[in-house]
Structure formats: structure tokens, C-alpha cells
Amino acid sequence: MSNGFIISADWMIGSARRPATPDHGVRIVDETITDVGPVADLTSRHPDDPVHHGRGQVLMPGFVNTHVHMYGTLAHGIPTGEVPSGFWSFLNDYWWPKVENALDQDMIEAATDLVCHDMLRSGTTTFYDILEAPNSLPDALLVEKSVVDRHHLRGILSFEATQRMGPANARAGLDENVALIEACRSDPSSIVEGSMCFHTTFTCDEPYILEAFALAAEHDVFCHAHCNEGVHEGLWCEEHLGSRTMEFYDRIGVAGTGFLASQCVQMSAAEIDIIASTGVRVSHMPLSNCEVGGGIAPVPEMLERGVTIGLGSDGYINDMFAVMRGAFLLHKARTLDPGAMPAPLVLHMATEGGAKALGLDRVGSLEPGYAADLQLVDAEFPTPITSENLADQLVLWRNAEHVGDVMVNGKWRVRNGEVSGADPAALRAETRRQAERLWS
Numbered sequence: 328m329s330n331g332f333i334i335s336a337d338w339m340i341g342s343a344r345r346p347a348t349p350d351h352g353v354r355i356v357d358e359t360i361t362d363v364g365p366v367a368d369l370t371s372r373h374p375d376d377p378v379h380h381g382r383g384q385v386l387m388p389g390f391v392n393t394h395v396h397m398y399g400t401l402a403h404g405i406p407t408g409e410v411p412s413g414f415w416s417f418l419n420d421y422w423w424p425k426v427e428n429a430l431d432q433d434m435i436e437a438a439t440d441l442v443c444h445d446m447l448r449s450g451t452t453t454f455y456d457i458l459e460a461p462n463s464l465p466d467a468l469l470v471e472k473s474v475v476d477r478h479h480l481r482g483i484l485s486f487e488a489t490q491r492m493g494p495a496n497a498r499a500g501l502d503e504n505v506a507l508i509e510a511c512r513s514d515p516s517s518i519v520e521g522s523m524c525f526h527t528t529f530t531c532d533e534p535y536i537l538e539a540f541a542l543a544a545e546h547d548v549f550c551h552a553h554c555n556e557g558v559h560e561g562l563w564c565e566e567h568l569g570s571r572t573m574e575f576y577d578r579i580g581v582a583g584t585g586f587l588a589s590q591c592v593q594m595s596a597a598e599i600d601i602i603a604s605t606g607v608r609v610s611h612m613p614l615s616n617c618e619v620g621g622g623i624a625p626v627p628e629m630l631e632r633g634v635t636i637g638l639g640s641d642g643y644i645n646d647m648f649a650v651m652r653g654a655f656l657l658h659k660a661r662t663l664d665p666g667a668m669p670a671p672l673v674l675h676m677a678t679e680g681g682a683k684a685l686g687l688d689r690v691g692s693l694e695p696g697y698a699a700d701l702q703l704v705d706a707e708f709p710t711p712i713t714s715e716n717l718a719d720q721l722v723l724w725r726n727a728e729h730v731g732d733v734m735v736n737g738k739w740r741v742r743n744g745e746v747s748g749a750d751p752a753a754l755r756a757e758t759r760r761q762a763e764r765l766w767s
């Protein structure tokens with residue numbers, strides 16, 4: 328008796344780096360893909376395996392969202408009073424006092440539950456979350472972990488440590504990350520992991536940043552920070568630290584492969600050089616960069632230099648199809664080049680590129696030895712599908728509601744568009760109740 332099974336579909340994109348193939352599939356044993364090929368070959372090699380064939384569907388890797396703030400959902404539509412006049416005013420007059428500082432664990436739990444549901448429903452199987460809620464310590468990450476475990480998502484969780492609330496809170500932020508890393512390592516049933524994270528150069532000083540990187544190295548995890556999300560941080564660094572942000576990180580010796588730098592919107596040529604030459608990994612958030620008036624990140628320029636870049640939603644619009652569309656369109660407009668950011672490259676950034684940015688080797692592609700993280704998406708397009716056009720069809724004309732089935736680590740989590748064991752109306756109602764508390 329075999330314990331393997333075959334999942335196939337009318338079309339498959341095993342890796343966004345290769346053309347789509349008709350009537351292909353994967354064989355899965357437990358949580359791992361063990362074989363890949365044409366359906367006929369798979370069924371003849373594994374005649375006892377049950378076969379699930381997605382008729383009218385495309386089989387592809389689950390999305391990797393490299394930057395989420397799940398709590399951000401609670402602020403969708405929150406009244407801002409006066410419109411912020413720039414990135415600094417967005418943070419200082421609105422986001423910090425009205426959102427982050429007011430969050431408690433009940434709010435975080437409700438938002439986590441809803442966003443995990445919504446991510447699964449829209450084909451995301453792996454994500455990296457950054458919790459910014461200084462008054463929710465300690466153990467806010469353990470609250471998140473238990474919810475993410477229940478949804479069986481591949482989550483990497485972190486707390487954005489900062490010195491802006493004083494020394495005790497700064498210490499508690501770093502400790503929160505270490506506690507979660509250790510909790511995840513001692514829980515073999517979980518596919519949740521921890522990482523290290525601090526806010527920015529303008530809320531954290533050099534010794535604090537060095538300590539965060541040292542703790543990350545000690546625990547063998549990456550260290551994350553937001554970097555140059557708008558013009559503010561680079562100018563602040565020039566004025567207070569005597570150089571641009573990434574030049575400062577390079578000078579203190581932390582620019583390297585263990586650093587995940589998010590945003591990287593307003594970058595000088597010298598900063599791009601440092602990222603490319605030291606191996607800093609980057610997370611790109613095309614839609615939220617627009618929201619905060621940050622600008623358009625030099626992503627084609629960084630890709631040209633071989634930088635590892637994944638896509639993220641920033642907790643703003645969490646549908647990765649919409650995020651891909653933003654990345655596909657924005658850079659064409661900025662560079663005046665319709666050939667910039669072709670769809671397969673965007674799809675790669677939303678899958679395997681994102682996995683590489685998060686340091687995950689066997690995620691983001693459908694290959695033997697890779698984790699069985701996949702999705703089946705409606706492929707009933709009004710125009711013919713070809714090996715060459717399927718990535719464009721998906722990036723431009725598909726959305727969350729076209730995702731039919733999702734598997735994470737060998738377990739079906741979504742069937743026929745419904746997340747197992749979840750009541751989306753109840754999740755929305757609870758999040759709305761917690762949002763009303765936050766807003767008041």
C-alpha cells in the first residue's frame with residue numbers, strides 16, 4: 328500500500344523560471360514532493376496512488392508573502408483626521424499613536440485569525456509577519472503562534488523591537504523574539520519559526536542594532552529591519568550618522584546575507600552597490616509604497632545586480648495577485664519600458680524568490696524534495712492558454728477568489744474555495760469588534 332498521492336492539473340507552473348506545461352502534476356508523500364512530471368508518467372510510475380486532477384485549473388506553488396503586518400487589518404479604513412503630510416507625519420502623528428501603541432493581545436489574536444484565513448484563501452502558504460505593538464509585550468508572539476499553528480500556515484513571526492518607548496520596552500522587544508525562536512524550536516509539531524527584528528536607524532541606536540544582529544547570529548535566524556521606506560530615513564542618517572542608511576549598516580558590519588531589508592525605496596547608487604555586493608536580501612511592497620507616498624523602489628536595478636527580492640503585502644492589500652499586479656505595472660511606468668518586470672519574473676518573486684529572501688531553501692517551487700506547498704487556480708480564461716502566456720494571464724486576470732484549493736506542508740487547507748475549519752463571517756465579526764475597540 329502506497330501512502331503517496333498525485334495532484335495534477337490541466338496546466339502546471341512548477342517553477343516561475345520555466346514555461347508552463349500542460350497535464351503535469353506532482354507526487355506527494357507525507358509533507359514532501361517526491362516526483363514531478365506529465366500525469367501519464369506519474370500514474371504509470373505510481374499506479375497505486377490516488378490522483379486528484381484539477382480540471383480547468385493551473386497547479387502552481389503557494390505564494391510567499393515576505394512582509395505582512397497582520398494587525399494592520401485592524402487599521403483598514405481607520406479615520407486619520409488630517410491627511411498625513413509625509414512619511415514622518417504618517418508614522419509620528421498617525422500610525423504610532425493611533426494604531427501600534429494602542430494594540431493589545433485580544434486585538435492581535437483576532438486580526439491574526441482573520442488574516443491567516445484570508446492568506447490561505449488567496450493562495451499564500453508562507454509568510455513573514457512583523458508585529459509592531461510595544462504595549463502588547465510580553466508573549467504577544469506566542470498568541471500569534473498558536474493561531475498560525477491552528478491554521479497550519481508556514482509562518483515566520485517577529486516582533487519589531489524599538490527604543491522609541493524607552494529602555495525597558497527596548498529590552499522586552501529583543502527578548503520577545505528570542506523567546507519565540509526558542510518556543511518554535513521546542514515544538515516539533517509546528518511549522519512556525521521565529522526571527523530577529525528591529526525597527527529602523529531613527530528609532531534604534533548602533534549598540535542596540537548590533538545586539539539585534541548578534542542575537543540573530545547566535546540563534547541562526549535572519550535579522551529584519553525596514554529600510555528607506557520614504558525619503559525620511561536616508562536624510563535622517565545623513566544628518567545624524569554622517570552617511571546614508573545602508574552605508575551606515577555596512578560601516579558597522581551588519582550588511583550581509585543575514586539581513587532582510589524591507590522596502591528599500593529611496594536608495595542611492597552606493598546603497599544599491601552595498602546590497603548587491605554584500606548579499607542583503609530585500610522585500611518589495613509595491614502597493615504600500617504608494618499608500619505612504621514613499622516612492623517606487625529601484626527593483627529592476629537591484630534585480631539586474633542579482634539581489635534576492637521577494638514580494639510582500641505590508642498588511643495593506645494582502646491578496647498576492649494584487650501585489651503582483653502592482654509590481655508588474657509600477658516599474659513599467661517608472662522606467663518607461665513595457666518590457667520591465669515580465670510576468671514570470673513577478674511570479675518568481677511571489678514564490679521562490681520570496682522563499683529565498685526568507686532563507687527557505689525547499690519552498691516556493693514544485694520540485695522533488697520541496698515542501699508540498701501548492702495551490703490550484705481557476706484557469707478558465709476567455710482566451711487560449713499557452714506555455715508562454717500563462718504567467719501573464721495569472722498576474723493580470725486572477726484574484727483571491729480564483730484560488731480553488733490550497734495545500735500547506737502536505738495538508739489540504741482550502742478545498743473548493745473554503746478554508747477548512749474556519750467560519751469567515753465569525754472571523755470578520757470578531758475583527759470588527761476588536762477594530763472598534765482600537766479605533767475608540
Ligand SMILES: [Zn+2]
Pocket residue numbers: 394396457553589641
Ligand atoms: Zn512594514
